[in-house]
Amino acid sequence: MEMLDLKFRRPYWTETRRLVIFILVPVAVFVLVVVIFMRQFDTVSFIGFPLGYFLLVHGFIIIGFAAVVWQAASQDRIDHRHGTHEDV
Amino acid sequence: MAVQSPHRTANPRLGIYFSIFASIVIGLIFFLLIIEQLGADDRMIGIIMIGVPVSLFALIAVLAFTPDVSDFFVVGRRVPAFFSGLGLAITALGSVGTLSLTGLLFHNGYDAVALIVGFMGGMVLIGLVVASFYRKFGAYSVPGYLGGRFDRRSVRMIAALMMIVPCFLFLLAEIQIGARILGMVLERSQDIAIISFIGTLVFMIVWGEMRGLIWTNGAQGIVAIVALLVLPIIAALVLTNLPLPQITYETLLDDLARFEIENGISSVSPQNQGLDQLLDMEPKVLQKPFLQAMGAIDRIDFFIIILTIMAGISAAPHLLSRLSVSPGVTENRRSIGWACLLLGLILLTLPAIAVFVRYSVFDRWIGLAPDQLPHILDMLSRGGLVNIDQQVVRLGINDLKISRDGALLIFPMVLNFPDIFTYLLLTSLIALAVAGAGAQLMTLSTMIVLDIAYIADDVAHHTVFQTLLIRMMMIVVGVLAGWVVLNIAGDPVQILLYGLQISGSAGFPILILSVWWKRINYWGALAAMVFGFGVTLAYIILIASGLLSPVYGVDPRLAGIFGMPAGFLMGMIVSMFTPKAEKSEIELVRDMRIPGGETLYDRTMRYARLKAQREKLPGQ
Numbered sequence: 178m179e180m181l182d183l184k185f186r187r188p189y190w191t192e193t194r195r196l197v198i199f200i201l202v203p204v205a206v207f208v209l210v211v212v213i214f215m216r217q218f219d220t221v222s223f224i225g226f227p228l229g230y231f232l233l234v235h236g237f238i239i240i241g242f243a244a245v246v247w248q249a250a251s252q253d254r255i256d257h258r259h260g261t262h263e264d265v
Numbered sequence: 266m267a268v269q270s271p272h273r274t275a276n277p278r279l280g281i282y283f284s285i286f287a288s289i290v291i292g293l294i295f296f297l298l299i300i301e302q303l304g305a306d307d308r309m310i311g312i313i314m315i316g317v318p319v320s321l322f323a324l325i326a327v328l329a330f331t332p333d334v335s336d337f338f339v340v341g342r343r344v345p346a347f348f349s350g351l352g353l354a355i356t357a358l359g360s361v362g363t364l365s366l367t368g369l370l371f372h373n374g375y376d377a378v379a380l381i382v383g384f385m386g387g388m389v390l391i392g393l394v395v396a397s398f399y400r401k402f403g404a405y406s407v408p409g410y411l412g413g414r415f416d417r418r419s420v421r422m423i424a425a426l427m428m429i430v431p432c433f434l435f436l437l438a439e440i441q442i443g444a445r446i447l448g449m450v451l452e453r454s455q456d457i458a459i460i461s462f463i464g465t466l467v468f469m470i471v472w473g474e475m476r477g478l479i480w481t482n483g484a485q486g487i488v489a490i491v492a493l494l495v496l497p498i499i500a501a502l503v504l505t506n507l508p509l510p511q512i513t514y515e516t517l518l519d520d521l522a523r524f525e526i527e528n529g530i531s532s533v534s535p536q537n538q539g540l541d542q543l544l545d546m547e548p549k550v551l552q553k554p555f556l557q558a559m560g561a562i563d564r565i566d567f568f569i570i571i572l573t574i575m576a577g578i579s580a581a582p583h584l585l586s587r588l589s590v591s592p593g594v595t596e597n598r599r600s601i602g603w604a605c606l607l608l609g610l611i612l613l614t615l616p617a618i619a620v621f622v623r624y625s626v627f628d629r630w631i632g633l634a635p636d637q638l639p640h641i642l643d644m645l646s647r648g649g650l651v652n653i654d655q656q657v658v659r660l661g662i663n664d665l666k667i668s669r670d671g672a673l674l675i676f677p678m679v680l681n682f683p684d685i686f687t688y689l690l691l692t693s694l695i696a697l698a699v700a701g702a703g704a705q706l707m708t709l710s711t712m713i714v715l716d717i718a719y720i721a722d723d724v725a726h727h728t729v730f731q732t733l734l735i736r737m738m739m740i741v742v743g744v745l746a747g748w749v750v751l752n753i754a755g756d757p758v759q760i761l762l763y764g765l766q767i768s769g770s771a772g773f774p775i776l777i778l779s780v781w782w783k784r785i786n787y788w789g790a791l792a793a794m795v796f797g798f799g800v801t802l803a804y805i806i807l808i809a810s811g812l813l814s815p816v817y818g819v820d821p822r823l824a825g826i827f828g829m830p831a832g833f834l835m836g837m838i839v840s841m842f843t844p845k846a847e848k849s850e851i852e853l854v855r856d857m858r859i860p861g862g863e864t865l866y867d868r869t870m871r872y873a874r875l876k877a878q879r880e881k882l883p884g885q
Contacts, residue, residue, distance in 0.1 A: 190858055194781075201393055208382065212568050215558055225515030227556060233378050234616060235511070238609040241389040245605045248393055249598035256595075261859045263593045 189259040196251055200244050207240060275343045286321060287487045293317055297685045307684055311450055314688035315695060318488050322469060322481045329473035329480050337732045338405045340476045344590040350603025352482035355489050357388055357584055357608055359701030360442040360694045365758045368669030370619035373543055374555035376562050379570040381612045386571065387578025388608050392601035395579060396588055398780045398857050400597040403589050403864035406708065407582040407772065408716040413869060414779050415787050416850055423791065425716035427771040427798045428582045429709060434764035436705035438757040440750050443698030446691050449648040456751060463747040470703045471736050478703050479590060485696035492693030497614050500621045500680055510617035517624045518556065524627035525554045528662040533560045539820030546756050548652040548666035555623060573825035577765025580772030583704040594860035618676055625679040633660050639678045641687055645671050710738035726873040762822045770828025771798035778836050783854055789840030797832025801825055
């Protein structure tokens, strides 16, 4: 594949970086908030679990999985939009 | 123009082969279930249950023999997403993660959730910030990537010297668990168990290195999933009437809390002794209510555990080096998706197992006479994993001491499942131990040969001779690790924690900076690694020797929390005060950030090959 011109690469990288920040920051904030306010969350019960516990175990695993899948799908879309995808 | 694709296609019959393997395992379980009901000898059943899958792993390993260099290091870059994801998931957890994490959840309940979040977060972080770029580079090892990225052999050498430490620690931890379980089943002494475990391990990995590892991991993953996901489903049906253990264990939580109050288990508070209370591995009485938060550790430690495990997993050399086996960047992203799904499922199930065991111990075992307990429990007593007072008439909560590593193993016993399920669980743990230790052994010997011994040669010129050297190095490293385990016994979880701290602080800052910050140069890279590694190691050593009292009460097993920021900070500061990176380096980063195009490491190897050929030509 021919080298992409710099002026095409820059918007591609901006978009890529924005996507990762857009996903990573909420996930990090989520963990931080749940750990800090764990006691307050735990006073609420959600389908039988204390809410803080539920958010950390089930919530984080589901959110983490969703984050990875979402990032992979969006990044593929970005790759194709900028013509930086693999050719096979 | 006809162009031969650089990507070889995967074997289309792969799915069929592994379906056959899965059918054999499931068939074997049913067969032995029948035999057991007919009154066959317990020990024979155990040995068949463990022997058949392990011999099949060995068969796959032998069939994976390859003389091809690319096959040897990266399976020819053609592994479908599911299989590399499965391998990643079970290697990330390993037998230490599975066995001890369940035990930690069993004893500490809520507080051990920090480890779950840490393991899962590490895998998520690999997917979000490292995987695509690492795969585009396509190096055979993490030091190989760093050396190529900064175009300096010294970076490669130093990175390898540092990464050897956590890898070796992980290897020791896995060997201990594997040997312990093997010793229990074979009813042999620990020494013989260690030697036979190392023998099995080296045999499985020496034929085809990465190729053997990936395909045996496929089979090991199937056994692990059958044991760790299917057994809890049966238990959930028995205990909660719904086959969804990950959710339904909430119905037991109220009863569990009632049992805990009846048996006088009341809230405990952290006694300011770092992680000792959390990690205690001796057989002990249940002390802490399951749902009490912050009973064994305080909130700061909880958070630091999450952070350091996350960083440690996402920079673990044995996980990153397997990212290169995917056919491409897109496929690699998919494989991380699979890894997150499978790891997440296992991590969701472990707390369910812990609750089932805890609930059933109260519900079924307390109040029994000691001789009414299942016969197979003797195996764990002999292994020192449970300690039951035989003198009492009726078992009370204080007569039943269960160790951290015994909690998962009593799961089938406490529910009165047939003995075969206990052996199935043991088989899956041996499979996980072989998978985990095999990955470490491979990474270690690859790093020693490619990144340290061959540093003077052309860095990207890989030959069949090197693969022979790596095979020999595996035997050497295996024997060395065996010798260490024979002489020094430590707590596997603590060893794992130390390893994660070191890999997180030496590897994580430089991995992130090398992708996401173009300004970082050679000096910055060195500073990030040396300071990250140095600060962590210094903290551990200073605390151990008593020269320093814990800073802010941070346990030395969480030393990465100092090393990681030190690595980031020094990497940035030193880069800012030294000349900018060369143009070729920046061009390399730009290339690395784009999925399309030739894999960079393959390109370097092609150049090296051309150069070697040109030198051979006469008259040049």
